[in-house]
Amino acid sequence: MAQITLIEAVTQALAWEMKHDPSVVVLGEDVGVNGGVFRATLGLLDKFGAERVIDTPLDETTIGGITVGLAAQGMKPVAEAQFEGFIYGMLEQIICHAARLRNRTRGRMSVPAVWRAPWGGGIRAPEHHSEANEALFTNVPGLRVVLPSSPGRAYGLLLASIRDPDPVIFFEPKRIYRQYKEEVPDDGEALPLDVCFVLRDGSDVTLVTWGAQVKETLEAADALAEEGISAEVIDVATLKPLDFDTIHESVRKTGRCVIVHEAPRTAGFGAEISARLAEHALYDLVAPVERVTGYDTHIPLFRLEMKYLPSVEKIVAAAKRTLAVS
Amino acid sequence: MEKPVPIAATFEIEYLQYLDAEGKLVRDDLPAFARDTKQLVKLYQEMLMVRVFDAKAIALQRTGKLGTYAPCLGHEATYLAIGSTMQEDDCFAPSYREYGVQFHRGVKPRELLMYWGGDERGSNFSGPAHDFAWCVPIGTQCLHAAGSALAFKIRKEPRVAVCTIGDGGSSKADFNSALNVAGAMSLPLVAVIVNNGWAISVPRDAQTGARTLAQKGIAAGLECLQVDGNDLIAMRAAMDHALKRARHGHGGMVIEAVTYRLSDHTTADDARRYRSEQEVKDAWAREPLRRMKAYLMSLNAWTEDEETAWKAQCTKYVDAEVNAYLETKAQPVEAMFDYTYAELPADLLAQREEAIAWEKRT
Structure with missing residues (x-):
């Protein structure tokens, strides 16, 4: 079985679903002949033709709006925003229409669409190519x-997202697009949405994260283990709706929680997890919840971006602060 | 430049009118449908019904029985032309006052009243299930129509998507994006700009320096036409042409229907603040029902007695619809949750229980 990267897993999932469901179409800028600027749609044009692999005019408003129209008429469009920083031109269509068409028509119409976008910093990209803007969508x-963090979860969660009857924002952590390979059987098996994945069992502290930060968080857990500290690592994977039960169960065990995300801190999605811990798990907590996040600044251009992003050292330090309380 | 420079492109916008403001024919090439006087009478009757409904809806709002309402006074010919030319399996994407189109396509007045009366069930209407509901974010519906047209094209279905937009809306990115993508992909899209002269308080000339709004489709590669939107015959002829060419794969079209908003923008607006009484008075002389009535009477196809009798029938029908609307009870509190997702996620189910429990508190 072939070992594939996260971006190859995205392509593999798209190809599987297009092959098995003729209503699935892919659209966006440069998704056709060019295969997408990250090559997520590589080879799809040859396999499925220009009617289903659609190079749109260079206009995010168009992509946002025709995706709603396609989905409302029974297609399953998978739209690509070339970068997460370009998705803002689609916001009105996503928020005012995709998200609410089912509700406002009492189920008469719906938008079974996926908006994919490369997401996050750390690839030395130009301005507006490194945002972590998931919290804009978790309030809608x-x-x-959905934010996968491995090739296997990218494949399984993208299949599930395309099959989901409601609109899905599917952010792909571009920093780890090609970071490593793993075996991902091309068997069409979806992974469940709306659940967190416990990536590592531990008993002393719970580390909660998503996206590319899963890498640093697992490394931080390794570093803590060397010092005899047992960290549980949770990949949230589906931010909205949140599987809080899995997080709560872990915190009941550890009494300590560090939330790691690269988005700005204030009203970042970590704030929601922290609030739910305060509401439902206050008496399980031994120490205050810690957040390791981007600062409340714009992610700097790339000379400084690694100083902005959460690091292994910052995560380890935060975990140790929670352990200093007893 | 001293020497002549080659022309890269030129364009013209035609203006189509059959009936002038007095109801006299200004062209002798009457389209076939317009020779069917019975059909014209039926459409005139539907226009009258829309007008009776519109007045009733405003009265309901004024007496606290309806929320803010957007009237359609003066737009009846444009709307009935669109409604009566589209096929049922075509898709309609309106803004929020195209009631004449929607009634013709099977939407019930009671459903429309429910929408403006604060109840989502109004948008789960009796019209075609693939038609979009009222669209408040200006212009966004044009891209829903374009996306629908793309779906029809991909599936090789002989269907057309029709969107309507106001003169103000023609300034929006979504409208221009829809025309652009329709041209680029040769989509079966018909975009009707209902140019009623006013975008709330901003006049048409403040929207753009373009001589016509129809020509906005030229840059996108679409066929474009300006029509007297108060002339049912001209609007029907234009729509027939646009739908036929779109259905046969010849691409999209823009129709600018020149009409006038004889009402306020909505019941929350007071148009006396920004436009002159004289302008409105002049516009009444061009309105669509007056000229159609004059034309039908000149053909001995309609009488004052028939008009009086039909208006009474309209009132009876509208009153029954109003009563049906007033008798509907509000949805239970959990209705706000039930269509957020196909299946409610656990955390939302918990909030649903919380809302129900709160309602039942003692």
């Missing part, structure tokens, strides 16, 4: 927000 009723 009717949406799902």
Whole structure:
């Protein structure tokens, strides 16, 4: 079985679903002959033709709006925003229409669409190519927000997102697009949405994260283990709707929680997890919840971006602060 | 430049009118449908019904029985032309006052009243299930129509998507994006700009320096036409042409229907603040029902007695619809949750229970 990267897993999932469901179409800028600027749609044009692999005019408003129209008429469009920083031109269509068409028509119409976008910093990209803007979407009723962190979860969660009857924002952590390979059987098996994945069992502290930060968080857990500290690592994977039960169960065990994300801190999605811990798990907590996040600044241009992003050292330090309380 | 420079492109916008403001024919090439006087009478009757409904809806709002309402006074010919030329399996994407189109396509007045009366069930209407509901974010519906047209094209279905937009809306990115993508992909899209002269308080001339709004489709590669939107015959002829060519794969079209908003923008607006009484008075002389009535009477196809009798029938029908609307009870509190997702996620189910429990508190 072939070992594939996260971006190859995205392509593999798209190809599987297009092959098995003729209503699935892919659209966006440069998704056709060029295969997408990250090559997520590589080879799809040859396999499925220009009617299903659609190079749109260079206009995010168009992509946002025709995706709603396609989905409302029974297609399953998978739209690509070339970068997460370009998705803002689609926001009105996503928020005012995709997210609420089912509700406002009492189920008469719906938008079974996926908006994919490369997401996050750390690839030395130009301005507006490094955002972590997931929290803009987690406050919108009717949406799902999904962020895979491995080739296997990219494949399984993208299949599930395309099959989901409601609109899904599917952010792909571009920093780890090609970071490593793993075996991902091309068997069409979806992974469940709306659940967190416990990537590592531990008993002393719970580390909660998503996207590319899963890498640093697992490394931080390794570093803590060397010092005899047992960290549980949770990949949230579906931010909205949130599987809080899995997080709560872990915190019941550890009494300590560090939330790691690269988005700005204030009203970042970590704030929601922290609030739910305060509401439902206050008496399980031994120490205050810690957040290791981007600062409340714009992610700097790339000379400084690694100083902005959460690092292994910052995560380890935060975990140790929670352990200093007893 | 001293020497002549080659022309890269030129364009013209035609203006189509059959009936002038007095109801006299200005062309002798009457389209076939317009020779069917019975059909014209039926459409005139539907226009009258829309007008009776519109007045009733405003009265309901004024007496606290309806929320803010957007009237359609003066737009009846444009709307009935669109409604009566589209096929049922075509897709309609309106803004929020195209009631004449929608009634013709099977939407019930009671459903429309429910929408403006604060109840989502109004948008789960009796019209075609693939038609979009009222669209408040200006212009966004044009891309839904374009996306629908793309779906029809991909599936090789002989269907057309029709969107309507106001003169103000023609300034929006979504409208221009829809025309652009329709041209680029040769989509079966018909975009009707209902140019009623006013975008709330901003006049048409403040929207753009373009001589016509129809020509906005030229840059996108679409066929474009300006029509007297108060002339049912001209609007029907234009729509027939646009739908036929779109259905046969010849691409999209823009129709600018020149009409006038004889009402306020909505019941929350007071148009006396920004436009002159004289302008409105002049516009009444061009309105669509007056000229159609004059034309039908000149053909001995309609009488004052028939008009009086039909208006009474309209009132009876509208009153029954109003009563049906007033008798509907509000949805239970959990209705706000039930269509957020196909299946409610656990955390939302918990909030649903919370809302129900709160309602039942003692």
